Amino acid sequence: DQQVKQNSPSLSVQEGRISILNCDYTNSMFDYFLWYKKYPAEGPTFLISISSIKDKNEDGRFTVFLNKSAKHLSLHIVPSQPGDSAVYFCAASPDYTGTASKLTFGTGTRLQVTL
């Protein structure tokens, strides 16, 4: 039962354009959402997060949008750069305060930014 899904396994975007990565979830208990960037044979690197009390969070070139009623979130990268090429995972947690709160990861989207 995949509670967090990223329906696009790959995405190719031209440098300078916007990259939009999507993520859907089914568990209504999830209240905190995170996006990670990952290279092969490395641990995930945190990008940006959002809690369910917000519908948008922005940090530099990265913006995350949350539509709680649709159980959908998206990550926008503007402008896209070649260094953004990596696999992106969304993750969700029901409770960020507890140290035992575990993350559920999506299936990942491989982003390739072309010149």
Add this chain to the structure above:
Amino acid sequence: GAVVSQHPSWVICKSGTSVKIECRSLDFQATTMFWYRQFPKQSLMLMATSNEGSKATYEQGVEKDKFLINHASLTLSTLTVTSAHPEDSSFYICSAKSGWGQGYGYTFGSGTRLTVV
């Protein structure tokens, strides 16, 4: 920020032997650590939650006797893959929650690539 150190970064072992992977929180105490496994081109799947001073909590389908987890101190958790087989070859990642810092305090190790031959 919070740092989690994972060692070794890669290991090759023979079938039937055991391999130990260490995960250390360097600048915070972690009563709970998480162990993930990632197959090529797939998601990070949570294997178990490691609790300091008590037994680990395993996710459904994960063999407790094959993947031994020990969390003997507030800064160290170990994952031992016992009687390793080629199908255990994978990328293993640990994580801990510091309770502070970016991303709600979730911090990941750099991962261990295990190859069983």
